[in-house]
Amino acid sequence: MPLNPLMLTEKEIIDGCKAGKSNAQKALFLKYGPIMLSVCRRYARHQMEAEDFVQDGFIKVFRHIDKFKEESKLGTWIRRIMINNALKHVSKxxxxxxxxxxxxxxxxxxxxxxxxxxxxxxxxxxxxxxxxxxxxxxxxxxxxxxxxxxxxxxxxxxxxxxxxxxxxxxxxxxxxxxxxxxxxx
The missing domain is CATH 1.10.10.10 (Winged helix-like DNA-binding domain superfamily/Winged helix DNA-binding domain)
Structure with a gap:
């Protein structure tokens, strides 16, 4: 597996995250973090709250990456987790x-x-x-x-x-x- 997280393929990122490798987790965050921040920003009251949603969401992504089915798109799966996470924080x-x-x-x-x-x-x-x-x-x-x-x-x-x-x-x-x-x- 390459040392530079930006050089990893999506398959290497997924496998690395499943193995708990920090460079794969970093690569996943670098690849999807900015996109997911813009998703969470639509549900948050302010930027800091959106950043909290993203952080909490990625913790859930890393915790449940073993449940990811590779026939679906990783970005779509992460987006669903981020939206669900943001909605849980919103007051009923x-x-x-x-x-x-x-x-x-x-x-x-x-x-x-x-x-x-x-x-x-x-x-x-x-x-x-x-x-x-x-x-x-x-x-x-x-x-x-x-x-x-x-x-x-x-x-x-x-x-x-x-x-x-x-x-x-x-x-x-x-x-x-x-x-x-x-x-x-």
């Missing part, structure tokens, strides 16, 4: 009914140029401003591709609650986009 109260007034103007058309002017970072900033429950359901559905059934099982909420929180998240984002459009004019 985040998914209780949140009654936030939503104006009746959510059906207004939004100029497509408004979206185009926003960077991915600006859009994620707006998503992060959503109430916690809305933000998590929005991220799981719109970004991670979970179904409402999967979200309901993962968060121990009803499918209708998942749908409702997604709808409210979209409406709130639409309001924020409308406000940005007004400011831009």
């Amino acid at each position: 109260s985040a998914f209780k009914r949140e009654s936030i007034g939503i104006a009746d103007n959510y059906d207004q058309d939004i100029d497509a140029g408004t979206y185009a002017k926003l960077s991915a970072e600006e859009i994620m900033k707006l998503v992060n401003e959503l109430p916690t429950g809305y933000k998590i359901v929005f991220n799981l559905y719109a970004i991670e591709g979970y179904s409402h059934k999967e979200i309901a099982e993962q968060l121990e909420i009803g499918e209708s609650t998942s749908r409702s929180q997604l709808l409210k998240a979209r409406r709130m984002l639409q309001e924020k986009f409308i406000e940005l459009q007004k400011i831009a004019v």
Whole structure:
């Protein structure tokens, strides 16, 4: 096995991690750490919390690497662990009914140029401003591709609650986009 962790193949990384070799663990962290930090950042309130989620998540990855089935993708398996870990840290109260007034103007058309002017970072900033429950359901559905059934099982909420929180998240984002459009004019 090469001494430089960046020179390891994915198979060598997996085998090395299963054997408890620190250079393989380092290689795994270097390869997937930055990606998983961006995943966890979508569920965390701030950067330090996301870093805690990643650290805790990698401990779980190393502890359970022997359960990894090599016919699946390693990155997908790690991502699932990171998301599950982040969600366990989120307060259950985040998914209780949140009654936030939503104006009746959510059906207004939004100029497509408004979206185009926003960077991915600006859009994620707006998503992060959503109430916690809305933000998590929005991220799981719109970004991670979970179904409402999967979200309901993962968060121990009803499918209708998942749908409702997604709808409210979209409406709130639409309001924020409308406000940005007004400011831009």
